[in-house]
Amino acid sequence: MSGIKGKDRPNILIVMTEHQQGRTVDPDCPCRMPNVKDRIAGEGLRFELGYTPTALCSPARASFFTGLYPSVHGMYNNYHSMPVIHGGLFPGVKLFSENLKKAGYNLSFIGKWHVSGEKGPADYGWSIPKAQTPWDGGPLGFPKPGSRLRRYREPRKDLKRYAVVRRNGWPDYIIYGTRPGKPEDMMDFKRGKIAAEEIRRLSKKSEPWIIYVGLTEIHDPYIVVEPYASMYDPEDVPLPENYYDPLEDKPAIYRRMRRQLWDQLSEEQIREAIAYYWGLCTMNDDVVGMLLDALEDAGVEDNTLVLFTADHGDQVGGHGLFLKGVLPFEESYRIPMVVRWPHVIKRSSTCSEFVTLCDFAPTFCEIAGAEPLNPCHGRSLLPIFEGSVPEDWPKSFYGQFLGTEYYYTQRIVRDHRYKYVFNAFDFDELYDLQKDPYEMKNLAFDSEYEDVKRRLIEEMWRWAEKTDDIIFNSYPSVALVPYGPQSVKKRSDANPK
Incomplete structure (x- = not known):
């Protein structure tokens, strides 16, 4: 579809959830999401290897809107957290929305x-609808020196059937629970209604539109109303395949998280937590159904590209852990990515190439006929939508984690078989995902895999150069990658193509 004409430019509907594992939209997952699985993926395309560039909210979302990795867009960690590094994007960084607005989109x-x-x-x-809540659609500000000590909110008292993680000197943490009320009381249902009205309103205009819907309630704690709270019977919910991972061959921080926090939960509570999490996913799927119905009501479903995705995943019991952060596992990094675009994308198709959130900004610019983003680390997905994969499409995925409250530094590179994780704060990780898809056995110190590790590290350095990463400091106490960036050049010189 080279050279999209103005009258052919599609509307674009984006639904981004929070903390949602990619597995939840896989066909074999028991989590029921018929609107996403059948009405979007079944009538469009599901990316089997869709990834977030980083498993943290602000930098992941900034990558989606800019097409850049955190090292270049500047949002290293969550801007509302107390040790924030940058309160905003670097000067001059542009979002795809600016270019689409110039191209005539509403x-x-x-x-x-x-x-x-x-x-x-x-x-x-x-534009921001007036019906938004004050928290939605705007900056939250960011902590500054002298204002970082704050009172902690105590857990809510109106929940039924909940589980508590006790913490000395900190507020106890409720991981899941049933709250009073009806589905219409949930914030994401309210957002869905606002978005449905926007679809109907903007579809009456002659210009194409793009609507972004940011849903949040899959985010921990997994608190939801009936009927979603009891939609899944915990006795029917299996424990994750890697739940019994002892974590002995992995960085100590993973074991500390599990032993200090999540080992307080019984296996029954782990199953209940997963059941609540799936209930929230199904609730958000109902919101998606509301939006798809609005497209049909407005008569624009055939000329609207629909994207369903998430900012990052959540461990949800994987490896006995919950939440996200300095956890390089597939549960945290692989996310839902399904796209429907009638008459362009073949129905019920799948793609096994590596795709990240960075790839959507250049995609939207191209299909909107807008000015491309420059710089941009992503690639337009339009050829893949049309059924062909460029020969030079990336053969690996790169994850860039620049820190949370304790500034952990972590990098991930994986190909279709192996995953290497560089941990500046502890020893590294290497997994054979073909033999060990649940990342149970760390091979980083197995001499038989040294060549594999070195090859992936060289690939990591190529990605680091492409994304202008900040890990090139050669000072001895921080230059801890086992093979430095010069090894890439030396190897390529020794083995010219």
Whole structure:
């Protein structure tokens, strides 16, 4: 579809959830999401290897909107956290929305922002419906020196059937629970209704539109109303395949998290937590159904590209852990990515290439006939939508984790078989995903895999150069990657193509 004409430019509907594992939209997952699995993936395309560039909210969302890795867009960690590194994006960084607005699109932003603490969506071309809640659609600000000590919120008292993780000197943490009310009381249902009205309103105009819907309630704690709270029987929920991983061959911080926090939960509670999590996923699927119905009501379903994705995943019991952060596992990094675009994308198709959130910004610019983003680390997915994969499409995935409250530094590179993890704070990890898909056995110190490790490290350095990463400091106490960046050049010189 080279050279999309103005009248052929599609509307674009984006639904981004939080903390959602890619597995939840796999056909064999018991989590029921018929609108996403049947009405989007079944009528469109499911990416089997869709990844977030980083498993943290603000930097992941910034990568989605800019097409850049955190090292270049500047949002290293969550801007509302107390040790924030940068409160906003680096000067000059552009979002795809700015270019689409110039190209004549109408823009509407509903739900969570979390891209910059200095500027909101309106500063980047988006319109914000008046019905939004004050928390939605704008910057939250960011902590500054002298204002970081704050009171902690105590757990809510109105929950039924919940599980508590006790913490000395910290507020106890409720991991899941049933709250009172009806589905319409949930914030994501309210956002869905606003978005449905925006679809109907903007579809009456002659210009194409793009609507972003940021849903948040899959995020921990997994608290939801009936009927979703009891939709899944915990006795029917299996424990994750790697739940019994002792973590002895992995960095100590993983074991500390599990022993200090999550080992307090019984196996029955782990199953209940997963059941609640799936209930929230099904609830969000009902919101998606509301939006798909609105497209049909407005008569624009045939000329609307629909994307369903998430900012990152959640361990949800995988390896006996919960939440996200310095956890390089597939549960945290592989995310849902399904796209429907009638008459362009073949129905019920799948793609096994590596795709990241960075790839959507250049895609939207191309199909909208907008000016390309420059710089941009992503690639337009339009050829894949049309059924062909460019020969030079990336053969690996690169994950860039620049820290949370304790500034852990972690990098991930994986190909179709192996995954290597560089941990600056502890020893590294290497997994054979073909033999060990649940990442149970760390091969980083197995001499038989030294060549594999070195090859992946060289690939990591190529990605680091492409993304202008910050890990090139050669000072001895920080230059801890087993093979430095010069090894790439030496090997290529010794083995010229």
